Amino acid sequence: MIAQTPSARRRQELGQVRTPQSIAKWMTSWACAGRPNRILEPCVGDGVFVESIAELAGGTFWRPGIESFDVDALQIAALSRAEFLRRDGISLNCRNEDFLTASMNDRYECIIANPPYVRHHAMQYSDEVWRRFDQQCGGRLSRMTNLYGLFMLRIWSLLAPRGRAALITPAEWLNADFGKQLKRYLLNENAIEAIVHFHPRSRVFSDALTTAVIILMRQGRAAGDPVQLTSLEDASELDVNTLKSGRLISRTALDPTLKWTNLFYGSTSGPDGSGRTLAAIADCRRGIATGANQFFTLRESERLKWGLPEQDMAVCITKAGQLTTDKLTAGVVREWIDQDERVFLFRPRELSDPVQRYLDHGHELGIDSRYLPSHRPVWYMPEERPPAPILISVFSRTDFRVVLNEARALNLTAYHGIYPRDNSAATVQLLFDYLRSFRGRMAISHQRRIYGGGLFKLEPRDVEAVEIPETLV
Numbered sequence: 001m002i003a004q005t006p007s008a009r010r011r012q013e014l015g016q017v018r019t020p021q022s023i024a025k026w027m028t029s030w031a032c033a034g035r036p037n038r039i040l041e042p043c044v045g046d047g048v049f050v051e052s053i054a055e056l057a058g059g060t061f062w063r064p065g066i067e068s069f070d071v072d073a074l075q076i077a078a079l080s081r082a083e084f085l086r087r088d089g090i091s092l093n094c095r096n097e098d099f100l101t102a103s104m105n106d107r108y109e110c111i112i113a114n115p116p117y118v119r120h121h122a123m124q125y126s127d128e129v130w131r132r133f134d135q136q137c138g139g140r141l142s143r144m145t146n147l148y149g150l151f152m153l154r155i156w157s158l159l160a161p162r163g164r165a166a167l168i169t170p171a172e173w174l175n176a177d178f179g180k181q182l183k184r185y186l187l188n189e190n191a192i193e194a195i196v197h198f199h200p201r202s203r204v205f206s207d208a209l210t211t212a213v214i215i216l217m218r219q220g221r222a223a224g225d226p227v228q229l230t231s232l233e234d235a236s237e238l239d240v241n242t243l244k245s246g247r248l249i250s251r252t253a254l255d256p257t258l259k260w261t262n263l264f265y266g267s268t269s270g271p272d273g274s275g276r277t278l279a280a281i282a283d284c285r286r287g288i289a290t291g292a293n294q295f296f297t298l299r300e301s302e303r304l305k306w307g308l309p310e311q312d313m314a315v316c317i318t319k320a321g322q323l324t325t326d327k328l329t330a331g332v333v334r335e336w337i338d339q340d341e342r343v344f345l346f347r348p349r350e351l352s353d354p355v356q357r358y359l360d361h362g363h364e365l366g367i368d369s370r371y372l373p374s375h376r377p378v379w380y381m382p383e384e385r386p387p388a389p390i391l392i393s394v395f396s397r398t399d400f401r402v403v404l405n406e407a408r409a410l411n412l413t414a415y416h417g418i419y420p421r422d423n424s425a426a427t428v429q430l431l432f433d434y435l436r437s438f439r440g441r442m443a444i445s446h447q448r449r450i451y452g453g454g455l456f457k458l459e460p461r462d463v464e465a466v467e468i469p470e471t472l473v
């Protein structure tokens with residue numbers, strides 16, 4: 001075991017893990033959307049959220065009053081000297097007290113927090129404190145509940161009517177036994193507006209190995225308001241569209257006794273209870289991003305005009321509307337070529353004179369300095385990708401289009417490619433038939449994300465999370 005320095009041990013005891021600034025900004029902008037007058041930061045640390053609030057207020061007439069807590073006097077002392085407080089004229093009142101036991105009479109329009117992660121055996125709250133939380137929840141709370149769970153409960157109790165709270169916590173409570181009572185209570189209270197789940201692979205907190213979630217809570221939600229569930233690869237994907245791209249689920253469809261992580265990444269029970277997802281038998285990959293489709297994709301007439309050899313071209317689906325059938329055959333490709341559709345991907349195999357002339361043309365157009373081409377080892381070589389046996393559209397307003405790629409065409413980003421690990425014709429056909437069946441379409445629709453204007457989207461990992469019957473495994 002590696003010995004810890006005193007400061008590292010203290011940080012661990014107090015559950016001190018810093019929120020990355022980009023996440024703090026995103027949470028702050030949601031929680032402060034109504035420009036609240038009174039804000040609470042119950043475990044302020046070095047004040048990353050206070051700084052985000054100050055930034056949001058900078059250059060405006062909005063000057064909220066912020067009340068905060070921390071048990072660590074050193075953090076509070078350091079924060080009181082922070083430059084941004086003076087610069088932006090922010091009024092911050094820090095109390096060096098335990099947030100869970102401090103006496104509080106006020107309610108807040110906005111609460112933002114990264115509550116401390118401290119396990120139950122390291123906490124020393126009296127029975128009376130625990131019983132207060134039992135009373136709030138209307139049932140006995142597990143004594144294994146982590147400190148951040150207790151923070152969630154107190155935070156909810158301090159929200160003013162129509163108030164908003166944005167919290168970042170470990171994802172553990174979604175699946176842990178101690179989380180059941182917490183989830184039940186928050187569902188009963190109709191507290192949860194959205195949960196944003198970061199992929200377990202992503203290291204949101206640079207100094208901790210936990211998977212993170214952001215939970216957004218709002219007072220005054222209507223009874224029928226759904227809960228928004230969004231999964232992100234990592235924090236860099238957080239933006240103004242994050243809450244439009246998730247999946248909406250009715251509050252009554254959420255069972256607090258089940259593991260909620262499965263709501264983001266597949267399910268424990270497949271259509272036949274098999275618990276299998278497509279990831280068990282296939283990979284799904286995005287289509288090829290050229291970075292300049294007008295240059296890298298050509299029509300037959302353009303190919304002939306430039307004298308480009310066929311060997312330097314690959315047949316490729318270049319736009320969503322190109323596919324109108326469920327089977328892409330060589331005959332369909334022939335028709336596209338005859339109709340002079342844009343169906344060739346420029347993928348030079350040899351630097352012949354015509355290829356060189358076409359590359360010079362690209363250079364004149366500045367294609368080589370565009371973002372994607374300039375970041376490739378060779379600017380004019382798009383990603384190497386084998387043709388996918390099955391394709392699935394990325395966007396849809398109804399059912400997603402699933403296509404059997406008999407012609408072995410490549411695909412740009414309007415489609416994702418599904419690559420069964422056993423790519424024998426029989427296996428591919430079975431998977432294709434399932435994905436087009438009623439059950440398969442339902443399973444796909446459970447994974448889709450909702451965009452504005454009734455548009456649905458699938459990411460490759462959503463496709464991999466589609467449930468499949470055991471017969472396919």
Ligand SMILES: C[S@@+](CC[C@H](N)C(=O)[O-])C[C@H]1O[C@@H](n2cnc3c(N)ncnc32)[C@H](O)[C@@H]1O
Binds near residue numbers: 015047069100
């Ligand atoms: C996870 S850190 C978050 C710090 C900062 N807000 C951020 O987001 O980067 C949690 C903070 O809570 C403080 N803390 C721990 N137990 C507390 C308690 N019972 N009441 C108030 N603050 C507490 C710790 O000292 C630490 O600064």
